[in-house]
Amino acid sequence: MTALSAFPITAKWPAQNSAAIQLYSFPTPNGIKVSAMLEETGLDYEPHLVRLNGEQKTDEFLSLNPNNKIPAIIDPNGPDGKPLPLFESGAILIYLAEKTGSFLGGNDGERYRVLQWLMFQIGGIGPMFGQFGQYKDADRTDLGEKDPRTRYTNESRRLVGVLEEALEGKTWLAGDAYSIADIAIWPWVRGVRDFYRAGDELGLTEAKNVTRWLETCMDRPASQKALTIPNPDG
Numbered sequence: 054m055t056a057l058s059a060f061p062i063t064a065k066w067p068a069q070n071s072a073a074i075q076l077y078s079f080p081t082p083n084g085i086k087v088s089a090m091l092e093e094t095g096l097d098y099e100p101h102l103v104r105l106n107g108e109q110k111t112d113e114f115l116s117l118n119p120n121n122k123i124p125a126i127i128d129p130n131g132p133d134g135k136p137l138p139l140f141e142s143g144a145i146l147i148y149l150a151e152k153t154g155s156f157l158g159g160n161d162g163e164r165y166r167v168l169q170w171l172m173f174q175i176g177g178i179g180p181m182f183g184q185f186g187q188y189k190d191a192d193r194t195d196l197g198e199k200d201p202r203t204r205y206t207n208e209s210r211r212l213v214g215v216l217e218e219a220l221e222g223k224t225w226l227a228g229d230a231y232s233i234a235d236i237a238i239w240p241w242v243r244g245v246r247d248f249y250r251a252g253d254e255l256g257l258t259e260a261k262n263v264t265r266w267l268e269t270c271m272d273r274p275a276s277q278k279a280l281t282i283p284n285p286d287g
Contacts, residue, residue, distance in 0.1 A: 060127055060138065065113035066101035071129060074098040077117065078124035079105055083142040083179065087124045090146055094153045098126075120215050128152075143175045209245065210256045213263060216242070220262035224269065231273070239270040240279075 057068045057075065068075055076091065076098050078084040091098045103109050109121045118125040118140035126145055131137025139145055147168075150157040158164040188201065216238070219226060227234040242263065246252040257263060270276055 057127060057129055057136065060136070061116040062113045062127070065108075065111065066103075068099060070097070070099050072097065074129070075127040076100045076124060077103050077114065077126070079103050079109075081105075081123065082182075083122070084124045087126070087142050087145050087149075090149050090156070094149055094155060096149065096153065119218055120212075143171055146171065206254060209251075213242075213256045213260050216263050216266075217260040218262075220266050224266070226266070231270075235266075235270055239267055239276070242267050243271065 057063050057071050062077065063075070066075075066077060074091065074096055076087065078087060078100060079102060080088070088100065103114060103123050105123070108114060109118075109123055114125075115121060117127070117138055120140065122140070124142055124145065125138070125140040128137045128139070128148075137148075139148055147157075156167075158167045187204070188199075216226075225231050225235055226238065242257070245255055246257050246267070252258045
């Protein structure tokens with residue numbers, strides 16, 4: 054087992070129990086759902102409070118999650134007995150469910166229905182409820198940008214920057230081969246560049262790694278075919 058000290062985040066949040074899953078979080082809805090899952094499964098874990106006053110933007114935290122969002126974990130006993138660092142609450146929930154063989158349905162049909170509603174939360178409830186909260190109290194709280202256009206432009210530019218850094222020296226986003234991570238993201242990047250014509254506004258023009266990756270994804274025959282399925286003129 055590789056020592057957890059190999060992970061820079063442990064310099065700021067030292068592990069007291071190096072055999073336990075290390076949780077870096079704060080009790081927001083996304084943080085709570087991973088804490089709840091760890092409690093439900095009975096896995097041994099050690100929580101570390103990441104205060105949302107800028108700690109999530111420190112170099113130590115960014116070394117684990119370049120997207121500067123809680124929660125994130127390190128499982129010292131991941132696949133093949135190797136430590137697994139992981140961010141994005143949905144991915145963490147799937148990982149912990151598969152690790153313990155629990156809370157992912159009793160058969161294949163149930164599994165996909167569980168994943169369906171998980172994706173509903175990730176793609177719908179989380180973003181929409183969160184933005185509702187942002188603007189509901191904007192007049193009486195200091196939550197950053199109070200104008201939606203400014204907020205969404207700045208956040209989109211930030212996300213392009215995360216992709217740009219993640220693709221440095223790499224052909225594909227998540228590993229050595231083209232994957233569903235690439236398939237899920239490139240149509241959105243193409244959309245804001247080509248459909249909305251916002252490449253300059255969102256920083257895509259300067260994002261050389263993202264541009265190279267997008268063109269490589271779009272050059273695939275399946276990608277080209279997918280652009281007209283179903284045929285909008287049919």
